Amino acid sequence: MSSNLLDKGYEPKGVEQYWYEFWEKEELFAASEISDKKSYSIVIPPPNVTGVLHMGHALNVTMQDILCRYRRLRGDNVLWMPGTDHAGIATQNVVEKKLAADNTDRHRLGREKFIDAVWEWRNQYGSAIINQLKRLGASCDWKLERFTMDEGLSLAVRKVFVQLYKEGLIYRGNYIINWCHRCHTALADLEVEYEEIDGHLYHILYPFPGGSGGIIVATTRPETMLGDTGVAVHPDDTRYQDIKSSTVILPILNRQLPIITDNYVDMSFGTGALKVTPAHDPNDFEIGKRHGLPEIKVIDDDGKMTPEAGKFEGLDRFECRKALVKALEDSGFLLRIEPIKHNVGHCYRCKTIIEPNLSKQWFVKVKPLAQKAIEAVKNKSTKIVPEIWTTTYYEWMNNIKDWCISRQIWWGHQIPAWTCESCLHLVVAMESPSTCPKCGCGNLAQETDVLDTWFSSALWPFSTMGWPEETRLLKTFYPTSVLVTGFDILFFWVARMMMMGIHFMDDVPFKDVYVHALVRDEDGKKMSKSKGNVIDPLNIIDKYGTDSFRMTLAVFAAQGRDIKMSEKRVEGYRHFVNKFWNAARFALMHLNKNHSELKFENMSLPDKWILARLKNVTDIVSDAIDSYRFNDAASALYKFVWHELCDWYLEAIKPCLYGHKGEDKKDAALSVLQRVFHDVLILLHPFIPFVTEEIWHKLPGTEGSIMKSVFPADDSGFKSLLCDLTSEPKMDIIMDVIAGIRNVRGEMNIAPSASLNIILHSDKDSVRNTVCDNEDIIINLAGLKSIEVEKPGLRPKKAATIVIGDAVIYILLEEIIDFSREKERLEKEIAKLKNETATLVKKLNNEDFLKKAPDDIIEKVKDKHKVAIEKQQKLISNLDKIKSIEIEL
């Protein structure tokens, strides 16, 4: 790294590791607890401690890193708080699998030893995902890394639980919850994924007692009939108005069931009669409550039938279904089996079919909390970007139901509730009580359930900063500036953080929520292990480098659209990184000393022009990042670097750099070159941090890390970049002339090596002057021998004609002119222009247009018309000339 010269191709491998270690060593990611600077903070959405880096993380983290690096460059005191969550069910599953491999299980170990085993696992493997985040270049303040099971965060969980309980916002009760038999725990409604599967609708006769006939019910889960405690029909259903009996007999078990009427029943479905199983269906549970029906649990927590199931006791729920259907068939009660597609809930962790089950669980009463969270978005205390997601947010918040927070697993925050063994009094407290406050008994048993992982995640924005202590970190950085996340956890996490943040901090947890898209495979399908279409970000990084990968993500991260990712895309942006690298290589070849002072007085047109463009791209980039339009920022930089800096500026100043125009001009160009690279490195740094840091250290006039530099827009000299308002229109003329000549070269098949003589006619002094002043650039870039600039006069014979703006260019082609080709070319162009003028004429002939359209538009159309006509005339007269010359010859 001592040489000032760069290698011919950019090789990211060693570079990335070197600079990442450098940044960490120099503590450049560190936030200050107290600072005069403006605070900017982000808490990372904590990845699961069991997780491995996937595309979703990569996108999410890249965006946060862009924001954080950008805000640091703008002088903010930035906190990016990293960490992981303990992922109760997932982690417990992982460790249980490991135990199974060792031929043991958690019950044999016992709770305490099992928890030790989980900690051991986490200490050994828990930092894997963190190290992977580092490979992305994530500039988190790692010294502050948090874990939801840390002591401090656990204290926060406990405090929140106790307070909510005291406020009546947490309660315990027997309700229908979603039960996963495999994970052996309750799940929140959100944690159930519905999937349409092919099932059967069983029509079963429930006969009237004694007499003939009965009521036919239909069900997809016949085994639950064993727990039926009623049959419901709609009160208005005429089919059931005249029934004499008030009960039916439940087949097999021969239990009498009352016939009840309830508005819930859908008359149009099946027979309009519904079997009611309060212990195994959420709706039936509600109906049961309304009508005082008993709740009979027939499936236990292992998915086996209970003694209430009679002779089916002990059977697995699906075995029971088979046996029961057989029994019904044999006894003639099963009338029909109809195939049906229906939605069935599955566990989001293990995909097991969920059983609605009656169970004693802990719940958060969410309505009162949700109200304020809705309000906060309505009054813009928190802004959701893109705005479209606010609708989804409201929709969910308005229909929110109580949140089941207890889980029947061991890994997690054990609920701080104790039951007195003698008087059954329930105590909820911060500390374990030694005696029952009611009866004084010393035997209290702690609730064995733990809390949902999301319960602790909901506190993340303030628990990570030390709450319930009143820390400096909280004072400086809460509320956080923005939360960056995918829409898939808008409800799981964002909504709950909003509720908890507002309730406990009396302020929203974040000012903005930026909701980004999903990363899909190249066919637009969701990546999943089972489909085998996952792209491993680490593979991509190994192959193409982090910078290329990040640039790809940024360019494709358009708001509201998912990203289709493929290696080919990344390859394209590796080319960009390489292009930039080589441009820098070129610049550094010439910048062998510091030229930090801009030499305005000796600047050429391209010098002034590129400075103006630099200012322009700086404005675009800051605007775009400020409004989370990462793709606009990245695209603008791509375009500037490749198509303005490399294509035009570097090419234009080459003669100057080689000293063909004197030392003063060269010094001026070098000062511009250095400034442009200095600034564009900073602009690019948030997107491609490694390569920019690498080049930065070779660029004269820089000191220390690029991370400590000042964003160009905040530099006192920023406005002076636009030192000549005419530089852009003038440069446009030069570029048009060059492009016009190149175009003819191509179309007329003129060898690239042939250097041409041209004559340029224009009646505008300004055009002639601009061209004269910069003729060396045109000569160089268009491959000319000479250029003559004149007022319009006689047309040269044997020439190809180009009309651009206010000038006509003749390419003298004494030997090589091919008249038929030139005729063809001119005719084609004239035809194009005719089309264009036709539509313009139509507009100008339309009286309504002239009457109603705004003046500036009319002016514009008139102008365009005039230009097109003039150009057309010039081309036509040249075409005529060619024809007459051809005849002469």
Add this chain to the structure above:
RNA sequence: AGGCACGUAGCUCAGGGGGAGAGCGCUACCCUGACACGGUAGAAGUCGUUGGUUCAAAUCCAAUCGUGCCUACCA
């Protein structure tokens, strides 16, 4: 069942009431003293379909078709 988003060049997409854009791919030519991961030029689109509003619609509205997603207790 309800809601949302998206249909623009071969592919991926940007744009968003007054001149159809980019990248990749493709074609031709070029190893020109940063770069072949490169350069120069070129071809290519009825802006899903049908109506409506407007002087003017790819853009706004309605319907329709297609695609994807989210929410929901239809047994």
